Amino acid sequence: EPHLRSNTVAVTVVVFAGILVARAPVDERIRYGIQLAAAISVGAFVVLVLLSRSHGVVGRLRTILAPHLPEKVVAPVFGLVEKFVQGLQVVGSLSKMLKVGLLSVVSWGLAGLAMWLYTHAFRLPVPWEAGPLVLVVTNLGGAIPSSPGGLGVYEFLTVMVLSVWVPDQSVSLGFAAVVHALSLGMGVGLGLLAAWREGVRLSVLSSPQLAAKE
Secondary structure (H helix, E strand, O other), X not given: OHHHHHHHHHHHHHHHHHHHOOXXXXXXXXXXXXXXXXXXXXXXXXXXXXXXXXXXXXXXXXXXXXXXXXXXXXXXXXXXXXXXXXXXXXXXXXXXXXXXXXXXXXXXXXXXXXXXXXXXXXXXXXXXOHHHHHHHHHHHHHHOOOOHHHOOHHHHHHHHHHOOOOOOHHHHHXXXXXXXXXXXXXXXXXXXXXXXXXXXXXXXXXXXXXXXXX
16 A cells, blocks of 8 residues: 555646646746646556556556567566556555545645645745645655755755746745755654654664664
8 A cells, every 4th residue: 555655646746736837837838748747647547547457457468568669668667567556456445546545635735735825924926826836846856866855956946936936036945945944844853753652762763673673
C-alpha cells in the first residue's frame, strides 16, 4: 500500500497542477504542456489499474513487444509497470484504491487551503489559485536533488511561481522563507512530539543496531 499511496499522490499533484494552471497567466505552451501531462498521468493510472485486475496481461504484452523494441527500453519500462501492477494487486479491492485517492484529494485540498491562507496573511496581490499552485510546483520540485529540507530549491520555485503576479522578488522570497521555515518547523516539532510520546530517544534513532534492524 505505500507504493499505491505514493503513486496516487504523484498523480494527484499533477492533476492539481493541470487544474490550477488553467487560470494562471502563463504562456499557452506551458499551460497545454502541464494539462497534457495531467491527462497522460490520469490515463496511465487508469490503464495500470485495469492491468492489475487482469493477471498475466503485462507478461503477455512484454512477450509481444520485446522482439520489436530494444532490451534497454523493455527492461526498465516493464520493470516499473510490473512493480506498480503488483502493488495494486496487493491492495486487492477497488474500494481501497478509491479510499486512497479520496484521502489524497482531501489532504492536498487542505494543504492548498493552508497555502492560500499564507498568501492571504502576507496580503500578497495574488488570486486564490496562486497558493495551491505554489504548493504543487514546490512538491514537484522535490524530485530535484537538493540540500536537506529542499533549502534553496523551495525558495527558488516559490519565487518563480509568484513572479507571475508579484514583480518584487524580495517580497516573494520573504514569503517563501517564512512559509518554508514554518513547514519545516511544524514537521520537526510534530516528529519530536510523536517520538517523545512513543518513548523513542534521538540516541536510539542514530544507533547502528536500530539501522541494522531496519
